[in-house]
Amino acid sequence: MRRGIEIPRLRRDGKDGLAEQIAAHFRGAIEDGRLSRGERLPTIRLVADELGVTRATVQSAYRLLAEGGLVRATVGRGTEVVAGTAPHARTLVSRAARAAGDALRGGPVPPTLPIGQSLLADFGSLQPDRASLPVDAVADALDAALRDDGPALLAYGDPAGDRGLRELLARRHADALPADPERILISSGAQQGIDLVLRTLTEPGDAVAVPLPAYPQLFGALAAHELRLVPIETASGNLEPEALARVLDEVRLVYAMPTFQNPTGSTLDSAQRRAAMELIAASDVPVLEDGVECELRFRGAELPSLQSLDPRGRTVTVRSFSKGLFPGVRIGWLEASPELIAPMAAIKRFSDLESSPLLQAALGRLLRSGVLDRELERLRAELRTRHAAARTHLASAMPAGVHWSEPEGGLSLWVELPRGCDARRVAIAAARDGVLVTPGDAFHPRSRSVAGFRLALSRAPLDVIAPGIDVLARHVRSETGVRDGGRAAIPLVL
Numbered sequence: 001m002r003r004g005i006e007i008p009r010l011r012r013d014g015k016d017g018l019a020e021q022i023a024a025h026f027r028g029a030i031e032d033g034r035l036s037r038g039e040r041l042p043t044i045r046l047v048a049d050e051l052g053v054t055r056a057t058v059q060s061a062y063r064l065l066a067e068g069g070l071v072r073a074t075v076g077r078g079t080e081v082v083a084g085t086a087p088h089a090r091t092l093v094s095r096a097a098r099a100a101g102d103a104l105r106g107g108p109v110p111p112t113l114p115i116g117q118s119l120l121a122d123f124g125s126l127q128p129d130r131a132s133l134p135v136d137a138v139a140d141a142l143d144a145a146l147r148d149d150g151p152a153l154l155a156y157g158d159p160a161g162d163r164g165l166r167e168l169l170a171r172r173h174a175d176a177l178p179a180d181p182e183r184i185l186i187s188s189g190a191q192q193g194i195d196l197v198l199r200t201l202t203e204p205g206d207a208v209a210v211p212l213p214a215y216p217q218l219f220g221a222l223a224a225h226e227l228r229l230v231p232i233e234t235a236s237g238n239l240e241p242e243a244l245a246r247v248l249d250e251v252r253l254v255y256a257m258p259t260f261q262n263p264t265g266s267t268l269d270s271a272q273r274r275a276a277m278e279l280i281a282a283s284d285v286p287v288l289e290d291g292v293e294c295e296l297r298f299r300g301a302e303l304p305s306l307q308s309l310d311p312r313g314r315t316v317t318v319r320s321f322s323k324g325l326f327p328g329v330r331i332g333w334l335e336a337s338p339e340l341i342a343p344m345a346a347i348k349r350f351s352d353l354e355s356s357p358l359l360q361a362a363l364g365r366l367l368r369s370g371v372l373d374r375e376l377e378r379l380r381a382e383l384r385t386r387h388a389a390a391r392t393h394l395a396s397a398m399p400a401g402v403h404w405s406e407p408e409g410g411l412s413l414w415v416e417l418p419r420g421c422d423a424r425r426v427a428i429a430a431a432r433d434g435v436l437v438t439p440g441d442a443f444h445p446r447s448r449s450v451a452g453f454r455l456a457l458s459r460a461p462l463d464v465i466a467p468g469i470d471v472l473a474r475h476v477r478s479e480t481g482v483r484d485g486g487r488a489a490i491p492l493v494l
């Protein structure tokens with residue numbers, strides 16, 4: 001049979017009918033472009049002979065496809081595909097690119113302000129507060145770097161990243177791990193770090209375990225690499241050992257954000273980290289540890305990274321300054337054993353040659369002069385105050401049955417509504433009143449109603465927190481049907 005549409009062995013356990021299985025196979029081939037519009041399905045006789053089924057079975061399968069509007073049978077012309085991609089589109093754009101495009105268009109987007117509505121509070125964005133960005137300090141660092149070292153910085157640099165910067169970064173999160181610059185690869189933000197890990201440690205078709213809810217750009221990255229997401233369903237969105245144990249056997253890689261998880265703000269405690277890593281270390285599955293918010297702890301003790309608990313050296317940590325300082329510089333880094341850094345550096349080399357030497361030099365200066373650490377300290381203090389204000393106000397404004405996470409750091413917290421409530425409806429209603437939040441469905445790969453939303457505090461100064469939460473609480477009340485002292489009438493989501 002023609003390449004690309006081979007029929008897998010049929011399951012004869014009686015669970016799915018044979019005709020249904022054959023139809024599902026061709027439906028998949030049409031949907032993912034292996035069969036394109038205008039092509040013919042193989043003849044009924046050929047399929048029947050190959051699979052050892054009756055022609056009537058194959059006829060039923062083709063009838064199912066015709067009823068679904070996917071094929072049309074014409075006397076003398078056989079069964080023609082009438083849906084899916086046109087042939088020229090199939091050859092022009094790869095399956096991975098189409099999957100990435102679908103992920104981009106398909107995901108639920110957070111509500112935006114209606115035209116004419118002024119902003120009261122932005123709890124939607126994880127972007128930094130524009131008013132407090134250290135623009136002058138960055139300008140000075142760029143200026144000084146160019147003045148002192150211009151010709152070298154405007155040429156190509158070291159593909160693994162500026163050696164001096166890598167030394168600084170290696171010492172920054174030394175943990176129990178060696179502070180070795182060979183363990184660091186500079187990337188264009190943590191997002192490129194994720195991409196490099198996926199490209200280095202997986203093959204198309206592999207499964208990746210992801211605790212949900214999770215960072216939405218991860219879903220697109222998985223799609224772009226033709227990877228299958230295996231959800232670890234938890235309340236915390238974190239790597240809870242029991243839930244992990246249920247999926248570990250079927251995956252090629254585990255993704256986790258153990259500290260100030262986006263979107264829930266949850267942190268895996270020390271015992272859970274050790275238990276999760278013990279399970280993983282007994283397998284050969286590598287780990288992608290997302291550490292983009294690690295530096296934003298404003299209370300409680302530092303916890304060991306997953307990488308420091310992996311005696312096999314199979315964990316890669318991605319980090320960046322995007323969440324603590326500014327995403328616009330697009331500098332992040334990967335931390336791993338030199339054996340894993342080398343293949344990732346090779347992939348990066350042929351992807352973008354290297355990250356900007358000029359921006360790395362400026363960042364190095366900001367680190368050495370202490371500007372970045374002072375900025376981080378300021379941000380942590382600001383977040384401590386904002387989180388405390390949010391907690392206090394949620395407690396006084398939200399109706400009974402609403403719960404929220406109490407992170408020890410990071411940019412956001414999670415507000416959980418009573419079961420059955422639709423956070424998207426709350427978010428849309430709040431946006432009409434000038435308050436933005438991101439409803440939970442944005443953090444799941446397939447759209448579904450979620451009874452919770454992320455409340456981000458990075459762009460919400462202290463004075464808008466109470467009025468913003470009041471608006472949210474009003475809409476939560478009308479969604480839940482809860483009145484003060486009244487009983488919850490929770491609508492059923494079917």
Ligand SMILES: Cc1ncc(COP(=O)(O)O)c(C=O)c1O
Nearest residue numbers: 189190191215262320322327332
């Ligand atoms: C959890 C998580 N990982 C990775 C990234 C990407 O960060 P960067 O801007 O460094 O590419 C983000 C950005 O929002 C994020 O929230």
